[in-house]
Amino acid sequence: MSRIVTVAAAQLGPIQKADSRESVVARMIALMEQAKAKGATFIVYPELALTTFFPRWYHENRAEADHWFEATMPSPATQPLFDKAKALGMAMSFGYAELTPDGHHFNTSILVDKTGKIVGKYRKIHLPGHVDYDTSRSHQHLEKRYFEPGDLGWPVWEFEGGLMGMAICNDRRWPETYRVMGLQGVEMVVLGFNTPSVNAQRGDEKIEDRMFHHRLSCQSGAYQNATWVVAVAKAGDEDGHHCMGGTLIVDPNGKIVGEIDHEDDGILVHACDLDATIFGKETIFDFKRHRRVEHYGLITERVGVGAPLGK
Template sequence: MPRRIKVAAAQVGAVHRTTPRGDVLARLIKLVEQAAEQGVKLAVFPETTFTTFFPRYYIPDETELSTYFELETSSTGPITRGTNVKAFFDRARELGVDVQIGYGEDTGEGRYNTAVYVSGKTGEVLNKYRKVHLPGTTEPFDLDPTTTNQLEKRYFLPGNLGFNAFRAVSLKAEAGGSSPIVGQLICNDRRWAEGWRCYGLQGVEIMCCGYNTTAYAPKLWGGDQSITREKAYEEAMFHHKLVVQAHAYTNSMFCITSARSGVDDDLHPLIPGSMIVDPEGHIVAESTTEGDELVVAEIDLDECLQGKERTFNLGKHRRVEMYGRLVQEGGVSPPPEP
């Protein structure tokens, strides 16, 4: 049977530090409604979608900082019941659209950069992923309010749930009776080959990845002030597409990437680049603006088979006895000088 599913990357434009939560939620619900109108069964939203990307700011006030997180404990229940966001998940379920969306998770014992995949049929959380590769620093580069900081190491703990694939059972009928195998990454994770390969070894067919990627932050890049904004934007887009296309190809999977884009607070530019990439590494659909935009494509999961069974048949061609260094070394260990 055909394994065709219509999917979408739900790109979200500028969200300022003072943008009301209700305004953001209304925009996200509108994107879900647009997806349903076009027959989309899975919509992937960006990293920390419900708020601005707050790790760029130094926020010493715990009262303010806490507003960027969703409290998710045994007493509050899953994110789908959260007071600030419940309307979004309720609407997705009413429309029968699976969603993956990122947010700041507060467990009461620790905070994480998290994404969940939620069934459009039942409203159940099918999987949760916490960002593993946290970039940036613990301390701000400086306290200049115009500086784009990267303080994920200050605000989040490294993800501790691993790279675990799951079956999107909610899409079983649409996928010809065989539930798609799905993986999740968040932003910087897409630059690291290890996570992709972990998912490739589980037969993942659809990778979901939301991100916030700065288009200009010289202090993040070692203080190089010589790079122009135009060149920085070009390089950020190049590297974003490079890693997604390459890893989708080498692991024989589709990838849906969704950006938080635009210029936040008239200071912090983020690249767009929301796209759907096929298992041969080709971009089959991509965003054309820096604002709210739905990027839609119908994908055929059987297109994964060529790579999985031939070019990158992992069971047939891998030489695991040669790869010990990958887990034995935590950093670079050059050979000794003769």
Template sequence: MDRHLTLAVCQTGPVQRSATRAETVGRLVHLLERAAAAGAELAVFPEMALTTFFPRWTLDESEIEGFYEERVPGPQTQPLFDAARRLRLGFALGYSEIADEDGRKRRFNTMDLVDADGSLVGRYRKIHLPGSEASEAGTTVHLERRYFEPGNLGFPVFAYRGARIGLALCNDRRWPETYRMLCLNGAEVVLIGYNTPAVLAEAPTLDHLRMFHNHLPMQAGAYQNTVWVAAAAKAGVEEGQALIGGSCIIAPTGEIAALAVSVDDEVIVHRADLGLIDTCRRVNFDFARYRRPSEYGLIAERAGPVA
């Protein structure tokens, strides 16, 4: 039986610090409407889609409160969920979460998967946090470790319209463990949101490779784990920092099936053939047949340096 899921990637241009939550949510609603008009069945928005990328600054406690969501949906984000219900279109949304857990306030870089009726399907919290807790001379300011703690939900996979959906955020996409864990958990589609600088102060000689290095791990992850990947960027010049675009939909063959052409608000759509997963798996990556972790061997722990 043929199985397809029409995916939409909703790239946004920059979200400046002066933008109100209502303005930003309005942009997301418009993108969701465009995706629905194009026949999409599931959409993905960028990482931290509701605000500017505030980890580029060193801020104190009083300055960061407004960047986090205490609950989703909340009064300011409810219009997006209402739009999902009206359009019958589910989505994945990246945002900054503050939660009461273990008797304290905890902050996570989070992505929610939302059903076509506006209800929560599942939640992922970013595991691979880049950067540091303090600004360092000669480096691009990325202070995610200052404002978030690593996710504590693992790599869950959720059912949506007969497909198995996994979630990831930004730096997660660079690590092979992300795709392998999601694949082992049964994912057929991986939705990713990201905010990625176009240049790195610590490695200017690699600036020309930024887009190549953006797509490379996602294409490899899709191919080696036989999954569809749909990745949404926040792009353009945001608060003086250029962010790459390159939002894309990647097939289990590793091919880019759809690619954004701007660094502004843009929607790309592709009808993903889920049957292609089985075809690719039969060719090279039938895990049940070929993957033998018990036979790989382990490197013994050593008390001292290797002679």
């Protein structure tokens, strides 16, 4: 018998610096209601869903960025989202900037079950960008200034009748992200992203190239681990800075089964059969039969490129 999870990939259009948390939560609730009307039982929102993509703004004193962070979750501003999810019987995942009680800063995503309980947390590991203001870039991308690398690894949870994992934005470009979850049998990876439409260090790499790399990363991760991938964008012009869209759902064969073709608030709903992951996991990507870990040492021994092993 098939195991169907009807997912709504809930893209958010631009969020400006002046927009309140309450106004964004109202938009998220509106998308949730649309998703419920279309039969979805699980809704996925983007990275940093509650705010603008603030790492583009430089503060000499990094603590001046703390107002973008959530010290509690749910917070008073986000409680209505949790209440609506519980009322509708909707599971959800979304990203936010997390400030821990002991003062640590993470780019975080959570899994919330249909009762409104947080049952999973992931903290972004592959932080892109830089620490200090860089005059050579067309725009700043200061995630390394405002966030610490995640410290929770890539767990996989039993969730919505299957095995669920999370990643965030730049994580999708790294095969290790998917493989660590693949080795736990992951059947669906959900990830949010905020991706500038132009490369800050290569001006001729515009949105067409960025979208190509985005799709390639999600499709290869899905195929090579026989898993569904649900990738959700925050898109559009935020205070003069443009983020690309590209919200999409990829099946376990690496095929895109749906994609949003605009940069506004919107949902993409798809009934994902988790049993569609079985064939790939039992054949070409049967890790137990085919992996040769004795030859993979460099993957964990080296951080950067070193000397070749050949004579």
